[in-house]
Amino acid sequence: MIPQSWYVVLSALLFTIGVVGVLSRRNIFIILMSIELMLNAANINLAAFSHYLQSLTGQVFVIFVITVAAAEAAVALAIIILISRNRGTVYADDFNIMKG
Amino acid sequence: MLKYTLIPLLPFAGFLIAGLFGKFLKEKSAWFAIAGVIGAFILSVGAFFDVVGGARLNENFYSWISIGDFSANVGFQIDQLTAVMLLVVTTLSSLIHIYSVGYMRGDKGYARFFSYLALFTFFMLVLVLANNFLLMFVGWEGVGLCSYLLIGFWYEKKSASDAGLKAFVVNRVGDFGFVLAVLLIFLTFGTLDFSEVFALAPTSVGAAPYQLFGGEISVITLIALLLFLGAMGKSAQLPLYVWLPDAMEGPTPVSALIHAATMVTAGVFMVARCAPIFSLSETAMNTVAIVGALTAVFAATIGLVQNDIKRVIAYSTISQLGYMFLALGVGAFSAGIFHLTTHAFFKGLLFLASGSVIHALSGEQDMRKMGALKPKIKITWAVFFIGTLALSGIPPFAGFFSKDEILWSAYNASSIGPALWFLGLVGAFMTAFYSFRLIYLVFYNTSHVDHEVAHHVHESPRVMTVPLMVLAFFATTIGFIGMPVIHGGNLFGEFLAPLFPPAEHASETGGHSAELLAMLLSVGIAAAGWRLAMGMYKTESAWPDKLAEKFKVAYALLLNKYYVDEVYNYLFVDGLVHKTAKFLYTVGDVRIIDGLINGLASAIGGMSRRGRKLQSGFVQQYAFTMGLGLVVLLGLYYALK
Numbered sequence: 001m002i003p004q005s006w007y008v009v010l011s012a013l014l015f016t017i018g019v020v021g022v023l024s025r026r027n028i029f030i031i032l033m034s035i036e037l038m039l040n041a042a043n044i045n046l047a048a049f050s051h052y053l054q055s056l057t058g059q060v061f062v063i064f065v066i067t068v069a070a071a072e073a074a075v076a077l078a079i080i081i082l083i084s085r086n087r088g089t090v091y092a093d094d095f096n097i098m099k100g
Numbered sequence: 101m102l103k104y105t106l107i108p109l110l111p112f113a114g115f116l117i118a119g120l121f122g123k124f125l126k127e128k129s130a131w132f133a134i135a136g137v138i139g140a141f142i143l144s145v146g147a148f149f150d151v152v153g154g155a156r157l158n159e160n161f162y163s164w165i166s167i168g169d170f171s172a173n174v175g176f177q178i179d180q181l182t183a184v185m186l187l188v189v190t191t192l193s194s195l196i197h198i199y200s201v202g203y204m205r206g207d208k209g210y211a212r213f214f215s216y217l218a219l220f221t222f223f224m225l226v227l228v229l230a231n232n233f234l235l236m237f238v239g240w241e242g243v244g245l246c247s248y249l250l251i252g253f254w255y256e257k258k259s260a261s262d263a264g265l266k267a268f269v270v271n272r273v274g275d276f277g278f279v280l281a282v283l284l285i286f287l288t289f290g291t292l293d294f295s296e297v298f299a300l301a302p303t304s305v306g307a308a309p310y311q312l313f314g315g316e317i318s319v320i321t322l323i324a325l326l327l328f329l330g331a332m333g334k335s336a337q338l339p340l341y342v343w344l345p346d347a348m349e350g351p352t353p354v355s356a357l358i359h360a361a362t363m364v365t366a367g368v369f370m371v372a373r374c375a376p377i378f379s380l381s382e383t384a385m386n387t388v389a390i391v392g393a394l395t396a397v398f399a400a401t402i403g404l405v406q407n408d409i410k411r412v413i414a415y416s417t418i419s420q421l422g423y424m425f426l427a428l429g430v431g432a433f434s435a436g437i438f439h440l441t442t443h444a445f446f447k448g449l450l451f452l453a454s455g456s457v458i459h460a461l462s463g464e465q466d467m468r469k470m471g472a473l474k475p476k477i478k479i480t481w482a483v484f485f486i487g488t489l490a491l492s493g494i495p496p497f498a499g500f501f502s503k504d505e506i507l508w509s510a511y512n513a514s515s516i517g518p519a520l521w522f523l524g525l526v527g528a529f530m531t532a533f534y535s536f537r538l539i540y541l542v543f544y545n546t547s548h549v550d551h552e553v554a555h556h557v558h559e560s561p562r563v564m565t566v567p568l569m570v571l572a573f574f575a576t577t578i579g580f581i582g583m584p585v586i587h588g589g590n591l592f593g594e595f596l597a598p599l600f601p602p603a604e605h606a607s608e609t610g611g612h613s614a615e616l617l618a619m620l621l622s623v624g625i626a627a628a629g630w631r632l633a634m635g636m637y638k639t640e641s642a643w644p645d646k647l648a649e650k651f652k653v654a655y656a657l658l659l660n661k662y663y664v665d666e667v668y669n670y671l672f673v674d675g676l677v678h679k680t681a682k683f684l685y686t687v688g689d690v691r692i693i694d695g696l697i698n699g700l701a702s703a704i705g706g707m708s709r710r711g712r713k714l715q716s717g718f719v720q721q722y723a724f725t726m727g728l729g730l731v732v733l734l735g736l737y738y739a740l741k
Contacts, residue, residue: 023724031720096717 007048014041026091028080032073039069104147104176105161107186108225110139111193114218122211133214134197137221141190144183151183152595158231158295165234172292177231180596184437185228185369188444191574192361193221195567199452200353202564203459207351213253217357220246224362228369233282233292236370240278240334243363244271250358251350263346270343274333274367281326288319298376305380324377324384327370328391335367336418337425338395342665344418348410352455355410360417360451361444368424368440372433372600379431379601386516389429393510393523396422398662400530404537405648405658408465409454412538416491417447419527423506426520432509433600434593438582439502441592445578446490446499449571453484456560456568457542462553467538472547476557479565481543483572488539490575492532492626498579503528504619505582505593511618525625532629540637 014037021034043062050058084090114136118129125132160175178186197217204213223246227239245268252264286292289300301320309316317325331337336344336359347359358364371378371388378384396419403415420443427436458465460477474481490497493504507528511521547554559565582592636643648655657663714725 019727023720023727092720093718095719099715099717 004048004052007044011041011045011048014038014044026093028084028090028092031092032076032080035076036069036073039065102161103143104157104178104229107140107143107147107190108222108229110136110143111218111221111225112136115215115222118211118218119215122215126211129211130197130201130214133218134194134201136218137190137193137197140221140225141194144186144190147178148183148187151178151180160231169290170286172232172234174235175231176229177294178229179599181369181372181437181599182228184441184592184596186225188365188441189221189224189228189362192357192444192448193217193224195570196353196357196361196448196452199356199455199564199567200351202561203353203455204351209253213250213351216246216249216253217353220250220358220363224366227366231294233285233294233297236373237278237282240330240366240370241275243358243366244268244275244334247271247347247358247363250354251347253350253354257349260349263343263349267343267347270340271333274330274340277326277329277333279330281323281330284319284323284326288323294373298374301376301380318381320377321381321383324374324381325387327374327377328384328388331367331371331425332391333367334370335364335421335425336395337367337391337422338398339664341395341399341418342668345411345414345661348408348414352410352451352458355414356448356451356455359414360447364417364421365424365440365444368421368428368436371425371428372437375428375433375600378428385429385431387429388425389510389513389516389520392422392425392427392429393520393527394422395419396426396527397523397530398422400527400534402658402661403534404530405655406534407467409457409467409470409538409542410451410465412467412534413447413450413454416450416531416535419531420447420491423503423524423527426510426524427506430510430513430517430520431601432506432513434596435502435505435509437596438592439506442490442498442502442575442578442582445571446487446497446575449483449487449568449575450491452564452568452571453480453487456480456564457484459560459564460557461549462556464550464553467541469548469550469553470542471545471549472543473549473557474543477559479559479568483565483568484543485539486572486575488535490579491535492630493528493622494532494626494630495623496576496579498575498577500623501579501582504622507622508615508618525622528622529625529629532626533633536630536633537637540633544638546640 018034018036018038018041021037022031025031025034043065046058046062046065048058050056050062080090083095087094111133114133117132118125122129155178157176157178160173162174163171164174165172197214200213200217204210207213220243223239223242225239227236227243230236230239248264248268250264251267252261254260255264282292285297288304289297291297291300304319309318310322333340344359344364348355350358378388399415399418399422403412403419406412406415420439424436424439424443427433427439457470457473457477457480460473460480461470464470486497490499493500495501503524507521507524510517510524513520549557560568582590635641660666
């Protein structure tokens, strides 16, 4: 069998890549994809524990997370379209009118 | 005993009614004040006869402060001294209230005037009746307040309101001494009650002295000197006399009541009341006597050349107060009080009569614009002449007996006595001179009156002349209760004697014959002053101007009151007050306080300038900061676990 720890490490790795992506990428779409990556990393974690604890709770939670991620992606894309039309750019660096 | 509380309360009621309802009562408000004061007078006469019959009162009516062992109460003490003062205060207050009905007619502050006058009477009576230092201080401050209100009565006139302020501030300097004395008394004796303090006073004579300015001073001397400082302010002695001449800005009845008969005598009364304390300290007694004698001569010299009728009488008051303190200082307490009594009558008379003259001349006060008024205002002339005779010490008028007793007591006192007697004699000469100078310039000589004013010269109405005549009667007769030499003639002295420690006599030099000789000498001196004034001023003469020309420097010095006001202005008003104010403003307020506030504001501004950089507008930076914070918190959590 695949040891549980591998799944956890995988999930951690993916999550870390997602975080780094959010913090350092300039393109809004890439930031959005990194956020999705973080969500899915959590999903892997949940599914792994569900299997190893022989409980369906984890998998039910996964379904929820996927649903939410989909809805959130839709809303996020809508916002991105609006803001990129407004500012004329998709680079996060240029969205700084809240600068104090 | 409760009826004695009415003595001060009736004038207070008069004050309330005239003060609160004056707007509606207008002219009638005066009668309420007068009723209050006359009621007090009647009760005072009753009290006097009770005291003559042997009654003494010392009762507390209301417990004012009571903390642990210390208590100060509203209580009255009626003994011989109080009885005399009650009569003096209420008699003069009543007569002056009545006089003011005529003098202040038509003034738009009529009701206010009477309410203040009644309030003053109330406070003065409280001062006189008090049986402890704290209550006396209430009265003390109260009369100072009323003096301020009444001097600055015509407050729209700048010189009047300035004079009121000056009076209050100079008084305050004296009050500072008085308060220190009261505190010291409390510290030393633990009580402020007169009877208790006086009983304990002798025990403190041997107590350890205080170290002050490098020298030693015994407790009792310090107390006495501080009390005298208060008296100097209130009774216009050197150097705190400067407010009294300026106080002439007030209406003449005010000058008569407050600055001749009652308030200024509060200092004399206080020293007499505290005789048990003063007589224990030779230093204090000598100080009182010397200051009194010097003031007497100093003020008389200024009065010699003044041209304003009220100023002459004001300086005369300062001078006579000096005589009273001279008497107190040599141990002749009852002589000082006797002079206080006679002075109240004849000085009050002189002020009111001068008011009558001013009234007759439609407000003119400069004597150089008067003259030859005798045939036109006969009653005023007559009472004025009587008052002047009394003031100069011509027998058988009142002033002769009291002043003579003072001079004789001074002569008999130890060490410095004869020197003080001589000063008193010099003062008496000058007193007679300037008093008769005034009479001759106003009523005799040739008329220098303005033409329009001359048309309106008229005798004052009866409501003004009747009090004048009553006062003149007293100025003539009251001397007879204090006659020297004649056995049993000094009723006044014997009446007050039990209260005061006996005066120190170096030796009763020569006894009666020496006393008669001294009396003749003082009368002769007074007559000489009269004669000189008559020669210089009765008829138009070139002498006054020639003398003024010849002694130009001295004349200028006297006319300008030795420039004391200017010196005080330079030293204290400009030097102390203005410079300190300027310093506090430029350094204290602008630099320090404003600097602090503005500095605080700009510090906050600086901090926020730096803090603003956190808000860069980059969302990723915010996310990074959040992540960093989370890591730090987790690290702390695990580190501290």
